[in-house]
Amino acid sequence: MTIINLEEQFMNRVAADDKIEPKDWMPEKYRKTLIRQIAQHAHSEIVGMLPEANYISRAPSLRRKAALLAKIQDEAGHGLYLYCAAETLGADRDSLYSELHSGKAKYSSIFNYPTLTWADMGAIGWLVDGAAILNQVPLCKCSYGPYARAMVRVCKEESFHQRQGFEILLTLCQGSAEQKQMAQDAVNRWWWPSIMMFGPSDADSTNSEYSMKTKIKRFSNDELRQKFIDVTKPQADILGVVIPDNDLKYNEETKHWEYGEIDWEEFNNVIQGNGPCNKLRLKARKDAWEKGEWVREAATAYAAKREQRLTENKQVA
Amino acid sequence: MIKNKSWPLWEVFIRGKSGLSHKHVGSLHASDAEMAIENARDVYTRRQEGISIWVVESINIKASDPKENDSMFEPAADKVYRHPTFYDLPDELKHM
Numbered sequence: 001m002t003i004i005n006l007e008e009q010f011m012n013r014v015a016a017d018d019k020i021e022p023k024d025w026m027p028e029k030y031r032k033t034l035i036r037q038i039a040q041h042a043h044s045e046i047v048g049m050l051p052e053a054n055y056i057s058r059a060p061s062l063r064r065k066a067a068l069l070a071k072i073q074d075e076a077g078h079g080l081y082l083y084c085a086a087e088t089l090g091a092d093r094d095s096l097y098s099e100l101h102s103g104k105a106k107y108s109s110i111f112n113y114p115t116l117t118w119a120d121m122g123a124i125g126w127l128v129d130g131a132a133i134l135n136q137v138p139l140c141k142c143s144y145g146p147y148a149r150a151m152v153r154v155c156k157e158e159s160f161h162q163r164q165g166f167e168i169l170l171t172l173c174q175g176s177a178e179q180k181q182m183a184q185d186a187v188n189r190w191w192w193p194s195i196m197m198f199g200p201s202d203a204d205s206t207n208s209e210y211s212m213k214t215k216i217k218r219f220s221n222d223e224l225r226q227k228f229i230d231v232t233k234p235q236a237d238i239l240g241v242v243i244p245d246n247d248l249k250y251n252e253e254t255k256h257w258e259y260g261e262i263d264w265e266e267f268n269n270v271i272q273g274n275g276p277c278n279k280l281r282l283k284a285r286k287d288a289w290e291k292g293e294w295v296r297e298a299a300t301a302y303a304a305k306r307e308q309r310l311t312e313n314k315q316v317a
Numbered sequence: 318m319i320k321n322k323s324w325p326l327w328e329v330f331i332r333g334k335s336g337l338s339h340k341h342v343g344s345l346h347a348s349d350a351e352m353a354i355e356n357a358r359d360v361y362t363r364r365q366e367g368i369s370i371w372v373v374e375s376i377n378i379k380a381s382d383p384k385e386n387d388s389m390f391e392p393a394a395d396k397v398y399r400h401p402t403f404y405d406l407p408d409e410l411k412h413m
Contacts, residue, residue: 021383025383074363299324303352
């Protein structure tokens with residue numbers, strides 16, 4: 001069968017909402033696009049643990065601490081589901097890691113912002129996880145089976161992340177004037193980076209067209225961003241916090257919230273490695289990896305020794 | 318010494334509750350089977366999703382080739398007589 005026929009057959013399967021599985025024929029571009037996206041997604045989960053880690057020992061109560069620990073542990077798990085989905089496409093785990101550590105691979109720009117107060121744990125759960133969920137829910141129907149299945153698990157688990165964040169902010173908003181101010185300050189700092197999480201506007205999104213055509217993506221960046229703003233505004237009202245966008249206004253005709261200009265220069269800067277914490281995050285990640293080297297080596301040596309003993313015992317018997 | 322060799326990949330199967338069969342849930346890296354089971358517990362059963370875990374090294378799984386699907390699975394396609402609905406029986410006959 002010629003490549004053209006295979007490609008046509010592949011597109012027909014995708015059009016019929018058939019899932020593509022690891023051993024099925026797929027165009028190289030589809031494979032590469034998926035590896036890039038899944039790896040970025042996995043890296044984001046792993047790096048995403050870092051801004052929160054600082055608050056495990058600073059949580060205001062045992063209840064909050066247990067929840068934060070569970071959330072961070074989930075993020076490690078989500079990173080692992082995703083790396084294993086990337087590996088089904090022939091990507092190699094060590095290469096994925098080294099691309100992250102060398103700065104070649106990207107991760108979500110949101111994690112390059114600092115977490116200054118406890119209220120940031122609330123804002124991250126509510127806004128950052130909220131945006132991530134809106135991005136991820138359509139991925140449960142992605143044309144690539146292993147990615148879609150990983151997303152089903154991730155989405156199921158992530159709902160508590162957003163709720164615990166909202167609860168943190170709600171508690172602060174019902175507290176003293178200072179506590180309420182702390183919540184507002186966190187929202188002021190996290191709002192714009194959160195709506196940038198949906199990526200460049202459709203006109204400037206280079207990878208979107210192919211991903212939409214092959215049903216890796218189902219909604220455009222701008223569609224998801226609009227949806228996020230529409231669902232989040234009423235939630236802000238419940239909290240009693242102000243969204244830091246003077247141009248935010250409801251359009252009766254379209255039934256959507258119109259929003260102000262996004263600072264794409266800032267977005268591009270952070271993506272290119274010049275955000276407030278890019279270097280800090282990568283260093284923390286690389287340190288953790290390097291400091292774990294001896295553990296990986298010891299485990300490998302132990303496994304080899306046990307294997308050897310087993311063989312020797314068999315020979316004796 | 319196999320120093321920089323990365324840990325092998327394992328496929329993980331979980332029995333959700335007794336009465337159900339083990340089901341493939343994903344994969345992970347571990348240095349040996351024992352570690353694979355422990356890691357599988359942390360990665361795949363954080364919310365009581367299982368009561369039993371199987372792990373098998375991915376290289377030990379032999380799979381059919383999707384390119385051969387036609388010759389592999391086609392023979393069952395025209396054997397409708399293997400299904401109960403193939404048989405014409407009178408309406409009076411209930412419960413069979």
